[in-house]
Amino acid sequence: MGPLEGIKVIDFTQAYSGNFCTMHLADYGAEVIKIERYSSGDQAREWAPIKNGHSAYFATVCRGKKSLEINLKSDEGKEVIKQLVKDADIVTENFKVGSLDRLGLGYDVLKGINSRIIYASISGFGLNGPMSKFPAYDNVASAASGIMYTSGFEGGPPLKTGPALGDSYPGASLFMGICMALFHREKTGEGQRIDVSMFDSLFSLLDFPILEYATTGNIPKRYGNSDPGCAPYDIFEAKDGFISLGIASDRLWLQFCNVLDKQEWIENAKFKTNENRVANYQELKLQIEEITRSYRKEEFQNLLISKGIPCIAVSTVPEMMENPQIVARNMVVDIDDPGVGIMKAPGIPIKFSATPGIIKSGAPLLGSSTVEVLESIGYSDDEIKQMRSSGVINYL
Known part of the structure; x- marks a missing residue:
C-alpha cells in the first residue's frame, strides 16, 4: 500500500x-x-x-x-x-x-x-x-x-x-x-x-546567474558543460566516449592531481585555488583532456572513483538501460x-x-x-x- x-x-x-x-x-x-x-x-x-x-x-x-x-x-x-x-x-x-x-x-x-x-x-x-x-x-x-x-x-x-x-x-x-x-x-x-x-x-533554478548579475552587474554567459563556480567541473573526451568529472573543492583537486601524478599542477599558481582554476579554466581543460583521451571512459571512471573522486562515464541510453545500478x-x-x-x-x-x-x-x-x-x-x-x-x- x-x-x-x-x-x-x-x-x-x-x-x-x-x-x-x-x-x-x-x-x-x-x-x-x-x-x-x-x-x-x-x-x-x-x-x-x-x-x-x-x-x-x-x-x-x-x-x-x-x-x-x-x-x-x-x-x-x-x-x-x-x-x-x-x-x-x-x-x-x-x-x-x-x-x-x-x-x-x-x-x-x-x-x-x-x-x-x-x-x-x-x-x-x-x-x-x-x-x-x-x-x-x-x-x-x-x-x-x-x-x-x-x-x-x-x-x-x-x-x-x-x-x-x-x-x-x-x-x-x-x-x-x-x-x-x-x-x-x-x-x-x-x-x-x-x-x-x-x-x-x-x-x-537560476540561482547562480541571478546571483552573478545581482551582485556584480555582469550579464552571465553560457558555460556549456562547465560550471562557473568551480573547476574542473566538466565533460571530457575519452577514447570511447565522454567522462563527467566534478572537482568542487581544493581538497579534491589535490587528490585528483595525486592520482594522475601531476605534481606540476599542484605547484602551478594558476591552478592552486578554485578561484584561480576558474579564471584559467580553458588552459587547464586542454591539459586534462590530453590525459583523458588516453583512457577508455570506464577505465578513467574506475581509477578516480577508487580514490573517492566524483567521476562517471557519460552513459548512452542503451548503457543506462543495462546499468546494474x-x-x-x-x-x-x-x-x-x-x-x-x-x-x-x-x-x-x-x-x-x-x-x-x-x-x-x-x-x-x-x-x-x-x-x-x-x-x-x-x-x-x-x-x-x-x-x-x-x-x-x-x-x-
Missing part, C-alpha cells in the same frame, strides 16, 4: 506537466480519475513514440490512472464533476488560466461543494501577472524563464534542455505542493488552492499497457520502506473507466446509457 492510498484525485491535466504530477500521485497509491475530452481525449495520446497505434509516452505518464470521457460543456457533464468532487481530496488542472472558471468548475465553486478540496493548478505563467494568459509548453517556459538563455556554449545560440525540464520540474513542484497541502489539511481540516507556474519553477534500484520496469502492450518505462524514484509505491496498471484506454466511475457515485445503468446516447459521456 502506497503512502497516498485512499486519496482521490479528479485530474483535468493533459500533455506533460500535469500528467507528470498525477503519475506520481498514482504511483504512490492515489486513485487518479483522469477527466478526458469527449471524443478525442488527452492530446498526449497522439505523442510519439507510437506502437500498435498508441502512444508509449501517454502509457508512461498516465499509468495507473482511470479514464472518464466526458463532455464538460454539457450541464450533465458538469454535474458529474460536482458529484465526484463531493468526496474527492484533490483536483488537478493545467488548462489556460480561467478555463475551468468559465465552465463553472473553478476553485470557488468546487470549494463550495467540498471545503476540504485541494485545488492544484499548473499554468505557463501563474494565475496573476501581465503574462498569466500566455499559453506555454516546455520550450516557451524555458525561453521566458532564462533557462534556455543560460544553456549552451559561449558564442552559440540558446539551447533547450534535453529532457523537458520546463514540464517535469513544475510537475514535480506541484506534486510536492499537494503533499504539503495534504499535511496541512491533516492538521487543520482546511483545503486550499495551489498555484504553480512553469515560469516560476524554472526561474527558481538501474537494475538494483528497479528504475526500469515492465508495464503491461492495454494499448501499447508490454513496454519498458522509468520506475518509481522515491523509495519507502513501509509504504512503497507500485505501478498498478498501464494507462487507460479512452473512456475505459467511465462506467466504473459513474457507478461509484450512484448513477444507474439507465442513466449512464442515457448520458451516452445524448453525447455527455462515452465508454468502451
Whole structure:
C-alpha cells in the first residue's frame, strides 16, 4: 500500500506537466480519475513514440490512472464533476488560466461543494501577472524563464534542455505542493488552492546567474558543460566516449592531481585555488583532456572513483538501460499497457520502506473507466446509457 492510498484525485491535466504530477500521485497509491475530452481525449495520446497505434509516452505518464470521457460543456457533464468532487481530496488542472472558471468548475465553486478540496493548478505563467494568459509548453517556459538563455556554449545560440525540464520540474513542484497541502489539511481540516507556474519553477533554478548579475552587474554567459563556480567541473573526451568529472573543492583537486601524478599542477599558481582554476579554466581543460583521451571512459571512471573522486562515464541510453545500478534500484520496469502492450518505462524514484509505491496498471484506454466511475457515485445503468446516447459521456 502506497503512502497516498485512499486519496482521490479528479485530474483535468493533459500533455506533460500535469500528467507528470498525477503519475506520481498514482504511483504512490492515489486513485487518479483522469477527466478526458469527449471524443478525442488527452492530446498526449497522439505523442510519439507510437506502437500498435498508441502512444508509449501517454502509457508512461498516465499509468495507473482511470479514464472518464466526458463532455464538460454539457450541464450533465458538469454535474458529474460536482458529484465526484463531493468526496474527492484533490483536483488537478493545467488548462489556460480561467478555463475551468468559465465552465463553472473553478476553485470557488468546487470549494463550495467540498471545503476540504485541494485545488492544484499548473499554468505557463501563474494565475496573476501581465503574462498569466500566455499559453506555454516546455520550450516557451524555458525561453521566458532564462533557462534556455543560460544553456549552451559561449558564442552559440540558446539551447533547450534535453529532457523537458520546463514540464517535469513544475510537475514535480506541484506534486510536492499537494503533499504539503495534504499535511496541512491533516492538521487543520482546511483545503486550499495551489498555484504553480512553469515560469516560476524554472526561474527558481537560476540561482547562480541571478546571483552573478545581482551582485556584480555582469550579464552571465553560457558555460556549456562547465560550471562557473568551480573547476574542473566538466565533460571530457575519452577514447570511447565522454567522462563527467566534478572537482568542487581544493581538497579534491589535490587528490585528483595525486592520482594522475601531476605534481606540476599542484605547484602551478594558476591552478592552486578554485578561484584561480576558474579564471584559467580553458588552459587547464586542454591539459586534462590530453590525459583523458588516453583512457577508455570506464577505465578513467574506475581509477578516480577508487580514490573517492566524483567521476562517471557519460552513459548512452542503451548503457543506462543495462546499468546494474538501474537494475538494483528497479528504475526500469515492465508495464503491461492495454494499448501499447508490454513496454519498458522509468520506475518509481522515491523509495519507502513501509509504504512503497507500485505501478498498478498501464494507462487507460479512452473512456475505459467511465462506467466504473459513474457507478461509484450512484448513477444507474439507465442513466449512464442515457448520458451516452445524448453525447455527455462515452465508454468502451
